[in-house]
Amino acid sequence: xxxxxxxxxxxxxxxxxxxxxxxxxxxxxxxxxxxxxxxxxxxxxxxxxxxxxxxxxxxxxxxxxxxxxxxxxxxxxxxxxxxxxxxxxxxxxxxxxxxxxxxxxxxxxxxxxxxxxxxxxxxxxxxxxxxxxxxxxxxxxxxxxxxxxxxxxxxxxxxxxxxxxxxxxxxxxxxxxxxxxxxxxxxxxxxxxxxxxxxxxxxxxxxxxxxxxxxxxxxxxxxxxxxxxxxxxxxxxxxxxxxxxxxxxxxx
Amino acid sequence: xxxxxxxxxxxxxxxxxxxxxxxxxxxxxxxxxxxxxxxxxxxxxxxxxxxxxxxxxxxxxxxxxxxxxxxxxxxxxxxxxxxxxxxxxxxxxxxxxxxxxxxxxxxxxxxxxxxxxxxxxxxxxxxxxxxxxxxxxxxxxxxxxxxxxxxxxxxxxxxxxxxxxxxxxxxxxxxxxxxxxxxxxxxxxxxxxxxxxxxxxxxxxxxxxxxxxxxxxxxxxxxxxxxxxxxxxxxxxxxxxxxxxxxxxxxxxxxxxxxxxxxxxxxxxxxxxxxxxxxxxxx
Numbered sequence: 001x002x003x004x005x006x007x008x009x010x011x012x013x014x015x016x017x018x019x020x021x022x023x024x025x026x027x028x029x030x031x032x033x034x035x036x037x038x039x040x041x042x043x044x045x046x047x048x049x050x051x052x053x054x055x056x057x058x059x060x061x062x063x064x065x066x067x068x069x070x071x072x073x074x075x076x077x078x079x080x081x082x083x084x085x086x087x088x089x090x091x092x093x094x095x096x097x098x099x100x101x102x103x104x105x106x107x108x109x110x111x112x113x114x115x116x117x118x119x120x121x122x123x124x125x126x127x128x129x130x131x132x133x134x135x136x137x138x139x140x141x142x143x144x145x146x147x148x149x150x151x152x153x154x155x156x157x158x159x160x161x162x163x164x165x166x167x168x169x170x171x172x173x174x175x176x177x178x179x180x181x182x183x184x185x186x187x188x189x190x191x192x193x194x195x196x197x198x199x200x201x202x203x204x205x206x207x208x209x210x211x212x213x214x215x216x217x218x219x220x221x222x223x224x225x226x227x228x229x230x231x232x233x234x235x236x237x238x239x240x241x242x243x244x245x246x247x248x249x250x251x252x
Numbered sequence: 253x254x255x256x257x258x259x260x261x262x263x264x265x266x267x268x269x270x271x272x273x274x275x276x277x278x279x280x281x282x283x284x285x286x287x288x289x290x291x292x293x294x295x296x297x298x299x300x301x302x303x304x305x306x307x308x309x310x311x312x313x314x315x316x317x318x319x320x321x322x323x324x325x326x327x328x329x330x331x332x333x334x335x336x337x338x339x340x341x342x343x344x345x346x347x348x349x350x351x352x353x354x355x356x357x358x359x360x361x362x363x364x365x366x367x368x369x370x371x372x373x374x375x376x377x378x379x380x381x382x383x384x385x386x387x388x389x390x391x392x393x394x395x396x397x398x399x400x401x402x403x404x405x406x407x408x409x410x411x412x413x414x415x416x417x418x419x420x421x422x423x424x425x426x427x428x429x430x431x432x433x434x435x436x437x438x439x440x441x442x443x444x445x446x447x448x449x450x451x452x453x454x455x456x457x458x459x460x461x462x463x464x465x466x467x468x469x470x471x472x473x474x475x476x477x478x479x480x481x482x483x484x485x486x487x488x489x490x491x492x493x494x495x496x497x498x499x500x501x502x503x504x505x506x507x508x509x510x511x512x513x514x515x516x517x518x519x520x521x522x523x524x525x526x527x528x529x530x531x532x533x534x535x
Contacts, residue, residue, distance in 0.1 A: 082418035097409045113418040116399035
């Protein structure tokens, strides 16, 4: 079967030809099947964030290709890829529109990758849908539709980001250390919510994390990135048996 | 201050309310410091005046002026988004070239419209202006409540998130600048028709005047809804013009009409400084 997502021999070199030259991704190959929930770990500088930005289109590859359902996306700008790719940023401030209200944020998210026309962005029907979606979070946001997002805490904003990213269908969901800015309790809430939504919608997901326990606890496959390549690809029985201590040994 | 001066201030306030709305769209909504405005205001006046002198219908002349303004705005956006020229510089380039273009259009530095038929021939100027400004307010409110308009507000708020949700920030800036400069050129054409002249230098300080109106409005009121925010620009513009007439009428402080630009610039600078202080105090 053809994999849904395929990265072929991707190289990313920053400042090519200068003394600051930095070869971040060195021939990275990656195949994801539909419905896989993959966690990615690696030490600082291994290329995790670069990998993410290559997928979203924010970083241009030096060479290599990126296929989704057999079509190459490598030439497309981030906003053109957004129809197929949803994402959640590490910094909750980046993924939401602070000075717009919660309902306005949701309305923008609802039309991800769609044509936006003269139609009113908000009406009774949409507000009802938004309330329903927010009620799932169980943190009281459904009663604050007209509050500006700037008034929310980091955890609330990240939970809202998750709803926003998954409102509209996507082929691939990207999460870039979604809990790095949250306290442990809120981190757990956001992650279990992620897990629930990913399972419900059967989303193909790639999540970068710094936490080895998170990497093993969530998803069904774990990639270890090292010096711009995939060093370990762990799944199935091997992954279930693996303890955090075993993972640590990979970093030595 | 007599009633004639008051009426004059109200007229100017309503005309410059359109400039304030245009400036609000660029500076506040899409976060683009657009100086094209100083060129598109006289452009609107030049196009309208030239067409009126040639005997065209005032409505047609006004519409052509508005369209010309949107072209000027699009040009600035094009320089910025396609060629990566700094926003300020793109605006200045178009503004400077407008000086030559406006002279070409008018074929002389000023045109009088005293003997021409204008939009205001058979109506009360203030009421007709109030009608136009109200229609613009209603139109803009509807626009910014639409999916497209909301996306434009999002693009100014957070470029990265916009891209993640499929909004092209470059496209939004282009539409915003076209819309903004269309409004400013409309104001220019209304100014020419109500004051019965067009002059090559009438655009000087337009952007600062518009910004002052926005800032005065925001100091008075900060409503949540977009309709309220747009309305505040109009209120700010009228209050600002009334304050100017009032200040010029205070005896013994020796202000002259030509001091206006200095006073306006100081007002804008002080308000921005105070806003910054206040922000620092909070954090």
